[in-house]
Amino acid sequence: MSLLGNILWLILGGFLTGLGWWLAGLIAFISIVGIPWGKACFVIGQLSFMPFGKEVVNRADASGQEDIGTGLLGMLGNVIWFIFAGVWLALAHLMSALICFVTIIGIPFGIQHLKLAAIAVAPIGKTVVDK
Template sequence: MRLIGNIVWLIFGGFLMGIAWWLAALLCSVTLIGIPWAIAAFRIGTFSFWPFGRRVVDRPEGAVAGTFSALGNLIWAVLFGWWLAVGHLVSAVACAATIIGIPFALQHLKLAGLSFFPYGKDIEPIV
C-alpha cells in the first residue's frame, strides 16, 4: 500500500516539491557556508519524493547543538522556507479538492510545517 501511495504522491505534487527542495539545496551548496543547509534540504527533498512509510522525528541534541539548529532554522525560514511552504500549501489545496486527495493534502501540510524547521530533524522508516 505504501508503494501505491508513494506513486500516486509523485503525481499529486510530490515530484514538483521534491525538485523544489533539491533546487533550494543546490542554491545553498553554492557557498561553503550554505553546505549545512544544503544537506538538510537534500534530506527533506528526498523525503518529499517518497514520504509514505517514513516519518520525521526530532533529533536528540544538546543545548549547544539546539541553539545552532534554532539559528539555522531561522535563517532557512527567511531565505527558502517560506516559498517552499507556499508551494506545499498550494499543493495541499489542490489535493484537498478531491476526497481521494485528502491524505496527500495532509502530507503536504506536514511538509509545509517542516519547510520552516528542517534542522534538527531525522527521517526514519516506519516499522
C-alpha cells in the same frame, strides 16, 4: 498502501519536487555558508520523493545524542531559513494541500503536503524515518 501512495505521488509531481529540492541543496552547497541549508534541502527532497510511510523527527531523538544542528546554532539556522525561505515554501505546500483536499481522492496527498509544509518551516536538526 504506502507503496501505492508513493508511486502515485511520484507520477503526479513528487519526482520533480524531489529533484527540485536536491538541486536547491546542490546550489546551497556551492557556498560554504549554505551547507546547513543544503543538507536540509536534501532531507526535504528525500521526503518529497516518497512521503508515504515516513515521518519527520528531531535528529537528537532519533540518534539519542545532540549535535550542532539540534542545539542553539540549529535554532538560529532555522530562524534564518524561516525568514528567507521557510515561510514561503510552507505557504506553497499549504496551498497545494488545500487544493488536494478539495477532492476525496486528493486527501492523502494533502496530508503529505502538510507534512512537507511542517518540515519546510524549520528543517535544520530534523531527519526522516520510517513509521
